[in-house]
Amino acid sequence: MRIVVASGKGGTGKTTVATSLALTAGDSVRFMDCDVEAPNAALFLNPKLDTRKEVGIQLPVVDEALCTHCGKCAEVCEFHAIAVIGKKILVFPELCHGCGSCTLVCPEKAISERLDVMGVLESGMTPSGMDFAQGVMNVGEPMAVPIIRELKKWTPAHPFEIEIRDAPPGASCPVVETMRNADFILLVTEPTPFGLHDLKQVVGITHELGIPSGVIINRDGIGNNAVEAYCDEAGLPILLRIPMERRFAEAIASGRTLVDTALEYRAAFETLLQVITARVAK
Amino acid sequence: MKQLIVLSGKGGTGKTSVTAAFAHLAAQSNFANQVVLADADVDAANLELVLQPRLLEQEDFKGGKVAVINQDTCSACGDCQAVCRFDAINHADGLYVIDPIACDGCAACVYQCPSESITMREQIAGKFYFSESHYGPLYHANLFPGQENSGKLVTLVKQRARLQALDQNRELVIVDGPPGIGCPVISAVSGASLALIVAEPTVAGVHDMHRILQTVKHFGVRAVVCINKADIYPAGADEIEAFCRKNGIETVGRIPFDLTVASAMVAGEAVTAFRPQAPSSVAISAIWEKVVPALLE
Numbered sequence: 001m002r003i004v005v006a007s008g009k010g011g012t013g014k015t016t017v018a019t020s021l022a023l024t025a026g027d028s029v030r031f032m033d034c035d036v037e038a039p040n041a042a043l044f045l046n047p048k049l050d051t052r053k054e055v056g057i058q059l060p061v062v063d064e065a066l067c068t069h070c071g072k073c074a075e076v077c078e079f080h081a082i083a084v085i086g087k088k089i090l091v092f093p094e095l096c097h098g099c100g101s102c103t104l105v106c107p108e109k110a111i112s113e114r115l116d117v118m119g120v121l122e123s124g125m126t127p128s129g130m131d132f133a134q135g136v137m138n139v140g141e142p143m144a145v146p147i148i149r150e151l152k153k154w155t156p157a158h159p160f161e162i163e164i165r166d167a168p169p170g171a172s173c174p175v176v177e178t179m180r181n182a183d184f185i186l187l188v189t190e191p192t193p194f195g196l197h198d199l200k201q202v203v204g205i206t207h208e209l210g211i212p213s214g215v216i217i218n219r220d221g222i223g224n225n226a227v228e229a230y231c232d233e234a235g236l237p238i239l240l241r242i243p244m245e246r247r248f249a250e251a252i253a254s255g256r257t258l259v260d261t262a263l264e265y266r267a268a269f270e271t272l273l274q275v276i277t278a279r280v281a282k
Numbered sequence: 283m284k285q286l287i288v289l290s291g292k293g294g295t296g297k298t299s300v301t302a303a304f305a306h307l308a309a310q311s312n313f314a315n316q317v318v319l320a321d322a323d324v325d326a327a328n329l330e331l332v333l334q335p336r337l338l339e340q341e342d343f344k345g346g347k348v349a350v351i352n353q354d355t356c357s358a359c360g361d362c363q364a365v366c367r368f369d370a371i372n373h374a375d376g377l378y379v380i381d382p383i384a385c386d387g388c389a390a391c392v393y394q395c396p397s398e399s400i401t402m403r404e405q406i407a408g409k410f411y412f413s414e415s416h417y418g419p420l421y422h423a424n425l426f427p428g429q430e431n432s433g434k435l436v437t438l439v440k441q442r443a444r445l446q447a448l449d450q451n452r453e454l455v456i457v458d459g460p461p462g463i464g465c466p467v468i469s470a471v472s473g474a475s476l477a478l479i480v481a482e483p484t485v486a487g488v489h490d491m492h493r494i495l496q497t498v499k500h501f502g503v504r505a506v507v508c509i510n511k512a513d514i515y516p517a518g519a520d521e522i523e524a525f526c527r528k529n530g531i532e533t534v535g536r537i538p539f540d541l542t543v544a545s546a547m548v549a550g551e552a553v554t555a556f557r558p559q560a561p562s563s564v565a566i567s568a569i570w571e572k573v574v575p576a577l578l579e
Binding site for chain 1: 323346347384465466467485
C-alpha cells in the first residue's frame with residue numbers, strides 16, 4: 001500500500017504527519033521523502049544514510065565528426081534545447097528534458113547521451129529499523145520531477161508492505177509525480193483561508209488521478225471552520241484533527257516527532273492507518 | 283526600479299503574510315502609489331486572499347502541449363510506448379492511450395509513430411490575472427492543478443508587473459515567492475534587487491533556509507533574513523543569527539509567534555492593517571524599516 005502525504009500549502013504539517021504515521025505503522029515500512037527541494041524528514045527520523053546514487057536526465061552529446069548539421073534534432077526538440085547555427089551545434093542543458101527525441105531522429109546516429117546530474121538519492125535504515133530513502137536536488141537545478149521519478153523507481157533494500165511518501169508543497173508537476181500510482185492520499189491542511197485555498201488545488205489533482213483521499217486538520221482551533229464546511233460539501237472525510245498546541249510546535253521545531261512528543265497520538269495514528277487500509281481495500 | 287522578492291525554502295513560514303504587510307506598509311510610506319505587487323506562487327496563490335483585490339483583467343495561460351493518439355489510424359505497434367521516458371503511454375484492451383497528466387510534451391512519440399497517428403495539442407494550463415488592490419496593482423495567476431510550466435507562468439506574472447512599474451514610473455515591485463528552490467523559484471529570483479528570506483527557527487526551517495540562501499547566491503541576488511515564529515524555538519533563532527553573522531548576511535528582525543496573523547488572514551487583511559499594535563505587526567513594521575535601506579543600497 002502506497003500512501004502519499006500532501007498539502008498544497010507549505011508548512012501545514014506534511015512531514016509531521018508522514019513521520020508519525022510511519023513510526024506507528026510497524027516494521028514493514030518504507031519512507032520516501034519526495035520533497036527533493038526541501039527534504040526534511042531525515043531530520044526527524046535520523047536514518048543512517050549509507051547508500052547513494054546520482055540521478056538526473058540524459059543529455060544529448062553530439063559527435064561533431066558524424067554530424068552533417070541537417071537540423072533534424074533541433075526541429076523535433078519541443079524545448080529549444082538543441083540548435084544548429086551554420087556549422088555549429090549547441091546544446092542548452094538547462095532547457096533539455098532528457099526525452100531522447102533528438103537521439104532517436106538523428107539520421108547519422110551522431111548523438112549519444114550522458115547523465116546530467118541534478119541531484120542524489122540516498123537511503124538507509126532509521127534507528128527504529130525503517131527503510132528510508134530521499135531525493136536531494138542540487139542547488140541551482142530547476143527540475144524536481146526527474147529526481148522524484150528516479151526515487152520512486154529505486155529498488156528498496158528490503159521488501160515492505162507500506163510505503164509512505166512525503167510530498168512537496170504546491171499543486172504542480174512535482175506533486176503529481178509523487179502521487180502517481182499511489183493508493184491513498186492524505187491531505188494535511190490548516191483551518192485558514194490559505195489552507196483551504198491550497199487544499200482545493202490538491203483535491204483537484206487527486207480527482208484527476210482518481211486516487212481516494214482524506215483530510216487531516218492540523219493546528220485545529222485557529223482560523224475558521226471553512227475547511228470543515230468544504231470537506232463536508234465535497235464528501236472528503238476528515239480523518240484526524242491535531243489541535244494548535246504550543247508544546248507541539250516547540251517539540252517539532254526541535255526535531256522531535258509528534259508521536260514521541262504526545263504519546264496519546266500513537267493510538268490516533270494506528271487508527272488512522274486502519275481507516276486508510278480499509279478505504280484502500282474497498 | 284527595485285524588485286524585492288520574499289522567499290523561504292520551506293513552505294508555510296509566513297512569506298505571504300509578510301508580503302501583504304509590506305504592501306500595506308509601503309502604501310503608508312514614501313512608496314505610496316509607487317508599488318506594483320506580484321504573486322509568484324502560482325500553484326498556491328494566496329496573496330489575493332489577504333489583499334482582496336478587484337479583478338480587472340484575466341487571460342488564459344497556455345502551458346505546454348500534450349500528445350494525443352488518433353485511434354482511427356493507430357496500428358497499436360507500441361513504438362510510442364517504447365520511446366516514452368515519462369511512462370505516459372498506457373496499453374489496455376489493445377489500445378495505446380496517452381495519460382495527459384504524465385505527458386511531458388516532448389513529442390518524441392510523434393516523430394517515432396510509423397502511422398503518423400500522434401499530434402500535439404495545446405493546453406490551457408492556468409489563468410493569469412491583473413487586479414487592483416488597496417495598495418497598488420496586483421499581478422497574479424492560478425496554475426491549474428497538476429500542470430507543468432509553473433516557471434513560465436511565474437516569469438509572465440513578473441514580466442507584466444515589471445512592465446507596469448516601468449510604464450507608470452513606479453519604483454518598487456514586491457514579489458511573493460514560491461516555496462522550494464526549483465524552477466518557479468529560479469524564475470521568481472531572476473532580476474531581483476534583494477531577497478528577503480522568511481526563516482523559521484525549526485530544524486526543518488533552518489535546513490531549508492541554507493538551501494534557499496545558496497540558491498539565491500547562485501543566481502547573484504543579495505539576501506537578508508528575518509525570523510518568523512522566533513520564540514517557538516529560541517535555540518533555532520540563535521543558530522540562524524549566528525550563521526548569518528558568520529556568513530555576512532544581514533538579519534533584519536524577529537517576528538514572534540502570534541495567532542493574530544491567522545485572524546488577519548480570516549479577516550482578509552494584512553496583519554499590520556488588521557491590528558497595528560499586535561506583536562507580529564510591530565515586528566514586521568520594524569523589519570520593513572530595515573529592508574527599505576537594504577533595498578536602496
